Amino acid sequence: MQLVVARVGRAHGIKGEVTVEVRTDEPELRLAPGAVLATDPASAGPLTIETGRVHSGRLLLRFEGVRDRTAAEALRNIVLIAEVDPNELPEDEDEYYDHQLMDLDVVTADGVEVGRITEISHLPSQDLFIVERPDGTEVMIPFVEEIVTEIDLEEQRAVITPPPGLIDDRAETASSREES
Secondary structure, three states, rough: OOOEEEEEEEEEEOOOOOEEEEOOOHHHHHHOOOOEEEEEEEEHHHEEEEEEEEEEOEEEEOOOOOOHHHHEEEEEEEEEEEEOOOOOOOOOOOOOHHHHHHHOOEEOOHHHEEEEEEEEEHHHHHOEEEEEEOOOOOEEEEOOOOOOOEEEEEEEEEOOOOOOOOOOOOOOOOOOOOOH
């Protein structure tokens, strides 16, 4: 199974290093020297990581055969993809790979069917489940502990306790002005 682990950013310096936008919770495993990564687009790879280091809070990588700024800049926006055993699980029991969450049924704590996870959107602040409802509409559910209370892979379901207005139109509106 293929897992997106990073996106190449700008060139750094003149010796072929690039910044990367990390998209994995295990960069020390997936982005270690010697790792061979597929790419999107495929014509840019595969790429083998030669060195890696953190500089000013950003991960910098150098790939084998990339020796100057021009070659590094040509890799900008390339998506890096690791090959992962489908049976491999993340180290933390509260972490999941996207493929484990796709197609889970989403239900409320009292058993009401909400829909099925069709996509997972990774945003800077949090991840979102894109859930297709039975009527064909979509709803976005923040993948945060306060809302997604349980992931049951055996039962293939995600249990949620949504705040008012998240999956229905009964939102509670608070106003700082008194109504006249």
